[in-house]
Amino acid sequence: MNRINLLTSVSSFAARYVPLLRDRHLLTKNNHLRLRYVVGGSAVFAVLLGMGLGHVASTTPAKQLAHIEPAAGLTAPAILAQDLRRDPLAKESASLTAQNEATAPLQPKVLQVKVGKGETLSEVLEDAGVSLEEAGNVVKAVSRHINPRQIRAGQKLDLRLDPDKSGSGLALTQASFAIDPLRTLRVERGNNGDLQSRMDEKPITARRQAARVIIDGSLYMSADKAGVPDRITANVIRLFSYTVDFQRDVKNGDKFEVLFDSYLTPEGELVKTGDIVFARIVLGGKEYPLYRFKTKDGTEDYFTPDGRSIRKSGGLMKTPVAFGRLTSGFGMRNHPVLGYTKMHKGVDFAAPIGTPVYAAADGVIEKAGRFSSYGNYIRIRHSSKLGTAYGHLSRYASGIRPGTRVKQGQVIGYVGNTGRSTGPHLHYEVLVNGVQVNPRSVKMTVDNRLKGDDLQRFREHIRRLGQEYVQNVPSVTVARNASN
Numbered sequence: 173m174n175r176i177n178l179l180t181s182v183s184s185f186a187a188r189y190v191p192l193l194r195d196r197h198l199l200t201k202n203n204h205l206r207l208r209y210v211v212g213g214s215a216v217f218a219v220l221l222g223m224g225l226g227h228v229a230s231t232t233p234a235k236q237l238a239h240i241e242p243a244a245g246l247t248a249p250a251i252l253a254q255d256l257r258r259d260p261l262a263k264e265s266a267s268l269t270a271q272n273e274a275t276a277p278l279q280p281k282v283l284q285v286k287v288g289k290g291e292t293l294s295e296v297l298e299d300a301g302v303s304l305e306e307a308g309n310v311v312k313a314v315s316r317h318i319n320p321r322q323i324r325a326g327q328k329l330d331l332r333l334d335p336d337k338s339g340s341g342l343a344l345t346q347a348s349f350a351i352d353p354l355r356t357l358r359v360e361r362g363n364n365g366d367l368q369s370r371m372d373e374k375p376i377t378a379r380r381q382a383a384r385v386i387i388d389g390s391l392y393m394s395a396d397k398a399g400v401p402d403r404i405t406a407n408v409i410r411l412f413s414y415t416v417d418f419q420r421d422v423k424n425g426d427k428f429e430v431l432f433d434s435y436l437t438p439e440g441e442l443v444k445t446g447d448i449v450f451a452r453i454v455l456g457g458k459e460y461p462l463y464r465f466k467t468k469d470g471t472e473d474y475f476t477p478d479g480r481s482i483r484k485s486g487g488l489m490k491t492p493v494a495f496g497r498l499t500s501g502f503g504m505r506n507h508p509v510l511g512y513t514k515m516h517k518g519v520d521f522a523a524p525i526g527t528p529v530y531a532a533a534d535g536v537i538e539k540a541g542r543f544s545s546y547g548n549y550i551r552i553r554h555s556s557k558l559g560t561a562y563g564h565l566s567r568y569a570s571g572i573r574p575g576t577r578v579k580q581g582q583v584i585g586y587v588g589n590t591g592r593s594t595g596p597h598l599h600y601e602v603l604v605n606g607v608q609v610n611p612r613s614v615k616m617t618v619d620n621r622l623k624g625d626d627l628q629r630f631r632e633h634i635r636r637l638g639q640e641y642v643q644n645v646p647s648v649t650v651a652r653n654a655s656n
């Protein structure tokens with residue numbers, strides 16, 4: 173540890189006062205003390221006492237003194253004289269440290285600091301020993317690239333301070349911090365003495381990634397073990413929510429396969445995931461493949477092998493909630509709250525509070541508000557005849573209000589326990605001409621098939637994607653043998 177040069181003579185100390193303070197600041201950074209301003213001599217003493225009692229058992233009063241920058245109108249020697257006089261320990265420590273390091277030259281400092289909760293960039297820099305003015309210059313340099321207010325707690329900064337021209341103090345020469353896995357913001361002192369800043373960006377490369385997941389227990393955990401990022405798993409579930417009743421149909425031993433885009437740093441670190449281009453779920457030996465395809469008119473969508481769009485089907489999602497478990501179907505049941513047999517006019521999906529709820533099909537929000545025993549309730553009109561309703565929500569997605577147009581699969585709200593409800597779940601209803609019907613009885617007859625040129629291209633497209641999957645997936649030969 174680098175110890176301070178604390179001179180016993182008050183007058184010679186005065187000349188070194190400011191660099192000395194900065195030096196100490198660095199040494200005690202780990203204690204996270206932030207005392208930069210004091211209003212007068214007596215306040216200084218009070219602060220020192222408080223620190224000595226409560227805070228830094230391992231540091232001497234002389235060290236603590238170094239945290240305090242002189243307040244306006246109060247000179248440094250005045251603070252020192254006062255405190256050495258009032259605190260005998262400080263005096264002793266001062267003379268001890270003076271002996272071995274009074275003449276040691278200032279060394280450059282390389283350090284990493286972390287932004288604390290509620291701290292500004294300027295405050296962090298000042299804590300690290302950068303002067304107020306210099307910290308201001310760094311903030312200015314940083315703001316050419318990002319809004320310094322967006323720097324969050326936990327952000328790490330690498331700093332380098334070198335002896336300044338006079339040799340009596342340290343000045344910032346370099347500061348850098350990784351904004352995200354791709355971008356590093358660097359501030360450096362140029363030859364002219366000014367701080368210059370630049371954003372270094374790593375190139376990202378796109379890669380097709382394939383994975384095969386055998387479901388064993390939780391679908392998410394199984395996918396995680398197979399190296400599938402959560403976002404991709406969530407999107408696989410959402411894609412198949414149009415055709416698969418997830419919690420009812422998926423059993424252990426079932427599997428899904430997925431081919432998706434991922435974006436990587438040169439070091440191979442995943443930056444973000446892109447689109448799923450192919451996914452296949454195998455339930456009880458039955459395969460449901462889906463392919464992403466762009467039609468002639470420019471719309472991208474997912475299609476079954478026979479060229480049917482899953483989205484434009486006009487059909488309803490079977491599970492309009494992310495990973496919900498069907499707990500109560502449509503029909504007569506004993507009402508869990510009221511205790512008598514009652515017609516259940518919808519289906520219930522148990523899911524934790526906050527689980528996203530999807531619009532079961534394209535439509536317009538008809539109602540989004542409290543509605544008697546339904547609690548927070550949304551009703552969507554999909555056509556002049558068909559509607560869906562969602563009850564017991566904890567809250568609505570932003571922008572969801574009567575008149576809002578929604579897309580199938582769009583998040584409209586979140587699972588809750590509002591209204592007459594015994595636990596967090598989604599109560600989901602399908603309405604035909606305003607009357608609740610069993611969702612399973614609703615059949616859609618919309619022509620959503622690819623035709624002509626599109627269909628030709630689609631057939632070639634799915635052949636290519638199939639090959640690409642085989643080339644990319646680990647141990648696919650085994651998988652194919654196993655499923656044959």
Ligand SMILES: [Zn+2]
Nearest residue numbers: 518519520599
């Ligand atoms: Zn219900």
